[in-house]
Amino acid sequence: MDRRKFLRQLGLLASASTMSMTMGSVPLRAFGKSIYKADELNGKVLVLIQLSGGNDGLNTVIPFEDSLYYNARPNIAINKSDVIKLNPLTGLHPSMEPFKQFYDEGKLAIVQNVGYPSHNRSHFRSTDIWLSGSDSDEYLSDGWVGRYLGNSLTNDPNYNLDHPMAISLGSTQDSLLSCTCQSGSLGISFEDPNQFFQLINGSSADTDPPPNTIAGNQLKYVKEIAARSIKYAEIIKEKADTIDNQTNYPNTDLADQLSIIAQLVAGGLETPVYLTSIGGFDTHSNQLGRHASLLDNVSQSLSAFQRDLELLGVADRVVTMTFSEFGRTVEQNGSGGTDHGAAAPLFVLGKNVNGGIWGGNPDLTDLDGSGDNKFKYDFRQVYATMLRDQLGAGPDDMENILFKDFDTLPLVSVKHITSGGPRAFELNQNYPNPFNPRTKISYTLRLPQVISLKVFDSTGRLVKTLFSGHKDAGTFTETFGGNEYPSGIYYCHLVSGSYRKTIKMTLLK
Amino acid sequence: MSSVNILKKITAWDRISASHLLSRALFGHSSEDLDFALSLTIDEYVDNYLLADLTEEPQSPGFWVNDSESYNNSVRSRELVYWWHNLMLTQSHSLREKMVLFWHNHFVSELSVVQLPQRMYHQNRLFRQFAFGNFKELTKQVTVDPAMLIYLDNTKNRKEDPNENYARELMELFTLGIGNYSEADIAEAAKALTGWQVDGLQSYLDPERFDDSTKTFMNQTGNFDHLDIIEIIFTKPEVASFVCRKLYKEFIYFEPDESVVEQFATIFRDNDYELKPVLSALFKSDYFYSQEIVGAKIKSPIEFIIPLLKNFNIAKPTYEDLRRIADDLGQTLFSPPNVAGWEGDKSWVNTNTLPARNTFSDRLISSNDSELNILEFARTFESSEDAVQFVNDVAEKFLSYSLSENRKQYLLDILLDGAEVYDWSTYNENSEARLTSFFKSICRLSEYQLT
Numbered sequence: 001m002d003r004r005k006f007l008r009q010l011g012l013l014a015s016a017s018t019m020s021m022t023m024g025s026v027p028l029r030a031f032g033k034s035i036y037k038a039d040e041l042n043g044k045v046l047v048l049i050q051l052s053g054g055n056d057g058l059n060t061v062i063p064f065e066d067s068l069y070y071n072a073r074p075n076i077a078i079n080k081s082d083v084i085k086l087n088p089l090t091g092l093h094p095s096m097e098p099f100k101q102f103y104d105e106g107k108l109a110i111v112q113n114v115g116y117p118s119h120n121r122s123h124f125r126s127t128d129i130w131l132s133g134s135d136s137d138e139y140l141s142d143g144w145v146g147r148y149l150g151n152s153l154t155n156d157p158n159y160n161l162d163h164p165m166a167i168s169l170g171s172t173q174d175s176l177l178s179c180t181c182q183s184g185s186l187g188i189s190f191e192d193p194n195q196f197f198q199l200i201n202g203s204s205a206d207t208d209p210p211p212n213t214i215a216g217n218q219l220k221y222v223k224e225i226a227a228r229s230i231k232y233a234e235i236i237k238e239k240a241d242t243i244d245n246q247t248n249y250p251n252t253d254l255a256d257q258l259s260i261i262a263q264l265v266a267g268g269l270e271t272p273v274y275l276t277s278i279g280g281f282d283t284h285s286n287q288l289g290r291h292a293s294l295l296d297n298v299s300q301s302l303s304a305f306q307r308d309l310e311l312l313g314v315a316d317r318v319v320t321m322t323f324s325e326f327g328r329t330v331e332q333n334g335s336g337g338t339d340h341g342a343a344a345p346l347f348v349l350g351k352n353v354n355g356g357i358w359g360g361n362p363d364l365t366d367l368d369g370s371g372d373n374k375f376k377y378d379f380r381q382v383y384a385t386m387l388r389d390q391l392g393a394g395p396d397d398m399e400n401i402l403f404k405d406f407d408t409l410p411l412v413s414v415k416h417i418t419s420g421g422p423r424a425f426e427l428n429q430n431y432p433n434p435f436n437p438r439t440k441i442s443y444t445l446r447l448p449q450v451i452s453l454k455v456f457d458s459t460g461r462l463v464k465t466l467f468s469g470h471k472d473a474g475t476f477t478e479t480f481g482g483n484e485y486p487s488g489i490y491y492c493h494l495v496s497g498s499y500r501k502t503i504k505m506t507l508l509k
Numbered sequence: 510m511s512s513v514n515i516l517k518k519i520t521a522w523d524r525i526s527a528s529h530l531l532s533r534a535l536f537g538h539s540s541e542d543l544d545f546a547l548s549l550t551i552d553e554y555v556d557n558y559l560l561a562d563l564t565e566e567p568q569s570p571g572f573w574v575n576d577s578e579s580y581n582n583s584v585r586s587r588e589l590v591y592w593w594h595n596l597m598l599t600q601s602h603s604l605r606e607k608m609v610l611f612w613h614n615h616f617v618s619e620l621s622v623v624q625l626p627q628r629m630y631h632q633n634r635l636f637r638q639f640a641f642g643n644f645k646e647l648t649k650q651v652t653v654d655p656a657m658l659i660y661l662d663n664t665k666n667r668k669e670d671p672n673e674n675y676a677r678e679l680m681e682l683f684t685l686g687i688g689n690y691s692e693a694d695i696a697e698a699a700k701a702l703t704g705w706q707v708d709g710l711q712s713y714l715d716p717e718r719f720d721d722s723t724k725t726f727m728n729q730t731g732n733f734d735h736l737d738i739i740e741i742i743f744t745k746p747e748v749a750s751f752v753c754r755k756l757y758k759e760f761i762y763f764e765p766d767e768s769v770v771e772q773f774a775t776i777f778r779d780n781d782y783e784l785k786p787v788l789s790a791l792f793k794s795d796y797f798y799s800q801e802i803v804g805a806k807i808k809s810p811i812e813f814i815i816p817l818l819k820n821f822n823i824a825k826p827t828y829e830d831l832r833r834i835a836d837d838l839g840q841t842l843f844s845p846p847n848v849a850g851w852e853g854d855k856s857w858v859n860t861n862t863l864p865a866r867n868t869f870s871d872r873l874i875s876s877n878d879s880e881l882n883i884l885e886f887a888r889t890f891e892s893s894e895d896a897v898q899f900v901n902d903v904a905e906k907f908l909s910y911s912l913s914e915n916r917k918q919y920l921l922d923i924l925l926d927g928a929e930v931y932d933w934s935t936y937n938e939n940s941e942a943r944l945t946s947f948f949k950s951i952c953r954l955s956e957y958q959l960t
Binding site: 122 | 672692762801803805807846855858859861863864913954956
């Protein structure tokens with residue numbers, strides 16, 4: 001695309017040097033990691049990678065002992081000898097060597113046969129279903145992530161509004177992030193933090209309220225985009241400039257996008273959701289070479305990203321997940337390719353991921369009416385898992401986001417999280433207060449975590465431990481009885497890791 | 510809006526309505542264009558100009574369009590984009606190029622798959638030939654168009670090994686819309702579509718590869734070929750609704766009023782899929798000019814770039830710049846993102862592309878090597894020496910969405926930059942800098958993104 005040359009023509013890169021002069025002639029990157037303190041942040045991050053076009057699941061996670069697989073694909077099956085074996089029945093495409101390492105390290109989960117009932121074979125409809133989190137006969141105009149942001153995060157008094165709620169890298173597709181609970185989308189998109197900052201230079205926000213007409217609402221949308229660009233450009237540049245990537249990324253768009261995400265996460269941007277995408281998976285013809293190079297790109301880029309996160313000390317916080325609108329036909333077509341299919345595997349990668357293969361190989365003796373793989377896991381079970389165990393959504397949030405109760409999968413390890421950080425828990429004032437002799441103390445955990453709830457008297461002496469240990473996310477109530485204690489002021493501490501919240505209670509006899 | 514009768518014609522053919530029509534039907538217009546349209550009745554303008562059959566075909570981008578060899582593809586591809594941008598910039602009072610783009614975004618092919626820019630050129634010619642012709646005939650010809658045959662894998666669709674890609678999109682995206690056919694219909698249609706091959710720039714039917722058997726498609730049985738399949742598809746009423754819904758989204762507003770769509774669809778069916786009667790009714794309808802509709806369309810990158818040049822009377826832009834900015838803004842001609850085409854509306858504007866639009870208009874206005882002289886340009890307005898009137902007149906010329914008094918005051922403040930209204934003259938020292946920031950500001954307005 002030769003974007004840099006174009007920007008130079010626009011005079012944008014010239015003004016970039018002007019800007020570093022305003023920083024006292026010190027290039028921003030020279031600040032390096034001196035202002036970087038990873039332990040200040042505990043916020044969880046979900047990175048979504050959309051494989052557009054319908055990834056061929058059977059040639060990605062390969063049932064290499066199944067003769068039905070080889071019968072259905074005489075020309076395009078992956079030879080058993082080339083498959084990277086994970087266990088006696090299942091292996092990976094030969095381009096995915098880095099994923100084997102993650103698998104061995106217990107950081108890669110493969111969820112088999114993910115889909116939904118009555119799988120739709122249209123790219124567009126099925127993509128809408130995946131992005132919106134709807135049933136196959138249900139039409140939603142917003143995205144599941146947008147509903148999370150709009151319902152949960154906007155109601156979180158602790159969310160730092162100076163940071164964008166979601167970032168979509170290099171993509172104009174942000175229906176995933178849109179929410180009908182707010183106007184438009186709650187995310188922002190850009191390709192490169194520095195360029196983004198330069199583009200914004202000279203813009204000013206326009207706060208004139210448009211009238212409530214069709215055209216007025218269109219205008220309102222454009223104005224909001226303008227305001228959002230201006231608001232976030234600076235902090236994004238600042239956070240990206242703080243960090244140097246610690247690994248070498250391949251030279252692909254996907255890798256570029258992931259390297260920026262690593263910088264932003266490690267730099268302290270508190271954005272919880274990132275979206276990137278890579279296209280070209282619609283392999284109707286001559287798929288062997290094309291698919292190999294796509295999977296090579298995905299696995300090399302993700303490998304550089306994951307190692308980078310580990311070296312930057314933020315791998316604890318990040319989970320990366322792939323998805324694609326459908327798998328492909330079990331049978332090859334006559335053009336050396338495969339057509340639109342149904343259920344397929346997806347990948348979840350991260351330091352806190354419970355590695356392994358969830359579910360067995362596709363049962364090629366039991367296919368759907370069109371001869372394609374049946375789903376075993378609803379894609380929304382995976383979403384529910386990410387929402388609850390990675391992003392810390394509570395039961396009420398889930399109801400507003402996915403509309404139904406989906407069983408979660410143990411994909412993300414939550415047991416060793418000692419704290420989700422100051423925003424992951426809330427302690428409410430006891431009721432009644434003053435009390436005699438009993439009072440109720442309620443608290444909310446947005447993430448499963450190890451906590452203690454203890455009552456102290458005014459001299460700091462421990463009076464009673466109400467709870468200590470691991471608890472799932474949710475809202476809980478404990479009762480404190482004051483029969484054995486004298487009137488006076490008592491303090492109740494809810495402790496999670498190194499964070500503590502306290503209420504003052506009055507026992508009045 | 511459900512009681513709309515689209516046959517009710519517009520009564521007030523004035524500057525506001527004419528400006529709305531030209532903004533939506535052309536890629537920008539000059540003040541002279543507007544005066545010309547108003548010198549005619551709306552019927553004369555729509556039927557004799559916008560929808561007039563143009564017999565002459567534009568000159569091709571070069572001799573190479575008939576070279577069936579692959580050679581210098583990247584240069585030729587760029588020349589092809591320059592060529593079409595130029596046609597859009599230089600076309601006069603015809604809807605033709607707007608409809609060519611409409612078909613490009615309907616019967617989508619991507620250069621990166623089709624490989625030879627020559628093939629994209631010939632497909633583009635086909636769209637121009639049928640710009641507002643007969644949709645059924647266009648569908649028949651597109652089906653065996655070499656670029657399309659390659660793009661949707663139909664050259665790989667043969668008797669022994671059917672490939673369903675084109676069959677599916679023919680119904681889902683080109684004619685019926687999703688939900689109006691079965692998976693079995695796709696499989697049967699694919700059989701009828703077998704056998705087509707491309708040799709260089711020509712397509713032909715190879716009888717050896719054609720599935721010469723009985724097919725059952727949409728409850729009809731016979732040894733169908735592609736023409737039969739299309740005839741059967743076009744017996745379904747959903748075709749007219751599907752295409753009229755798209756026309757509505759293109760010319761009226763992104764969220765169609767289904768009762769209005771159905772009225773256009775009736776005209777379309779009654780006229781055996783001729784487009785002119787539909788478009789003529791649309792552009793003359795009172796509904797098209799209702800206040801709700803004016804200024805309610807978010808400009809596509811092309812609708813932003815080309816009219817911006819026309820706003821400033823720039824006739825000789827650097828075409829490579831245009832190609833690059835269109836690419837940055839997400840609309841590279843001949844390279845739509847996928848078979849569904851550009852999504853349009855809000856998807857055009859995000860936190861990445863909106864600032865890029867702003868910097869492009871900034872650069873165009875202050876560039877030293879452009880033919881634009883901002884002082885001379887300002888003086889083409891009769892009111893150039895009257896600051897308040899000048900702001901009004903420029904806003905009226907540049908914007909479809911009428912500005913609030915607040916916004917006009919904001920622009921006036923930028924123009925005056927601290928001076929008093931009565932002191933304003935384009936002959937003052939520094940007026941050039943003030944005019945430059947004034948014009949930059951008006952093109953940076955969110956309102957400028959609407960048409």
